[in-house]
Amino acid sequence: MYRQNKRYCSLYYYCLGLSSGETCLRMSNRVSEKRLLSQVKRPVNSRFCNVSSYTTELLEIRADDPKLHVLLIPGNPGVIAFYKDFLESLYEMLGGIASITAISHISHTKKDWESGKLFSLQEQIDHKVNFIKDQLSNSEVPVVLVGHSIGAYMAIETLRRCQEKVNYCIALYPFLMLNPESLWQSIIEKISASMILSMLISYTVALLGLLPRSVLRQVILTLNTRPLSDTAIEAACSQLVKYHILRNVLFLAMTEFKELSETPDWSFMRENQDKITFLFGHDDHWGPLKMFEEISKRVPGISLSIEREGHTHNFSCTEAGSVWVAQHVASLIRRNLQSSSQ
Numbered sequence: 001m002y003r004q005n006k007r008y009c010s011l012y013y014y015c016l017g018l019s020s021g022e023t024c025l026r027m028s029n030r031v032s033e034k035r036l037l038s039q040v041k042r043p044v045n046s047r048f049c050n051v052s053s054y055t056t057e058l059l060e061i062r063a064d065d066p067k068l069h070v071l072l073i074p075g076n077p078g079v080i081a082f083y084k085d086f087l088e089s090l091y092e093m094l095g096g097i098a099s100i101t102a103i104s105h106i107s108h109t110k111k112d113w114e115s116g117k118l119f120s121l122q123e124q125i126d127h128k129v130n131f132i133k134d135q136l137s138n139s140e141v142p143v144v145l146v147g148h149s150i151g152a153y154m155a156i157e158t159l160r161r162c163q164e165k166v167n168y169c170i171a172l173y174p175f176l177m178l179n180p181e182s183l184w185q186s187i188i189e190k191i192s193a194s195m196i197l198s199m200l201i202s203y204t205v206a207l208l209g210l211l212p213r214s215v216l217r218q219v220i221l222t223l224n225t226r227p228l229s230d231t232a233i234e235a236a237c238s239q240l241v242k243y244h245i246l247r248n249v250l251f252l253a254m255t256e257f258k259e260l261s262e263t264p265d266w267s268f269m270r271e272n273q274d275k276i277t278f279l280f281g282h283d284d285h286w287g288p289l290k291m292f293e294e295i296s297k298r299v300p301g302i303s304l305s306i307e308r309e310g311h312t313h314n315f316s317c318t319e320a321g322s323v324w325v326a327q328h329v330a331s332l333i334r335r336n337l338q339s340s341s342q
Helices: 002-015 020-040 080-093 121-136 149-160 183-192 193-206 213-225 232-241 243-260 267-272 289-298 319-341
Strands: 045-051 054-060 066-072 096-102 143-148 166-174 276-281 303-307
Touching: 002 193, 045 121, 054 121, 066 080, 066 121, 066 319, 080 096, 080 232, 080 319, 096 121, 121 243, 143 149, 143 319, 149 166, 149 243, 149 267, 149 276, 166 267, 166 319, 183 193, 183 243, 183 267, 193 243, 213 232, 232 243, 267 289, 276 289, 276 319, 289 303, 303 319
Parallel strands: 066 096, 066 143, 143 166, 166 276, 276 303
Antiparallel strands: 045 054, 054 096
16 A cells, blocks of 8 residues: 555656656755744834834834845835734735834823824924934944835835835835825815815714724724724724824825825936835725836836736725735845845
């Protein structure tokens, strides 16, 4: 029986074009890779720091001997708890060679540290620049920026002002310019432009936060057509229902619509095309494929990709989206490291 099974196995390997020895070696390599990944897997740690007098939340995973530092700039809302799964997946897929930090937007944190003050797009960009200068300038390793949605715009502007420290910028599902064909953008623009409507909606959502957690969880699941990860549900239940966060989300949106009414700085992109790469979604009104085509026309040599796996603009709200985008970002970073070392 043993010889017969061995003969069948050898025939199977032969049909695959592999010897049994080669197959064992490949299987061994896969097992080794899985063990290596499990060894570098680490959870994020949360802490608060002071950046230009503003209390700032960070999610961090520190490598033992980092070759670079990845800084994630979130979209709007800038609640970094939504990116927990993505950060942990990215650290694991980079094999522990990079320290990773996600930085919140000012006053997009659970506690109202700034006593109701509202912050604009430019103030949030200044905040990220100051963080790099205050917290990362003494480190010898380069910084890689990863920006999501409006965070991609912030990342590019941060690159502009920190070129001596930042050597690469990855823009995920970027919101860089207004989309006149988007009904949802038009609605948000009108709401955010009205202080009364912004306050009314923020108060209404804040009232939902008074519901028992189990009821609130069910409300959030009902309002979303796609399944959410436990991480996203927890972030929504604990932070998105805060009045000061919603007010800042809408105020930031108002300033986004004003700022992004102008055309992007194509000259800067052309001058730094080796430092910037974009990932667009297949069906994303914040970063439509028209923008993809415009960038490819205006900056022919820049790196562009389209995600066609069915993930949404809010990729970090699902485990599958977090893992897929983490794989994509990790491959881009490795490729950049290889080209830099040549």
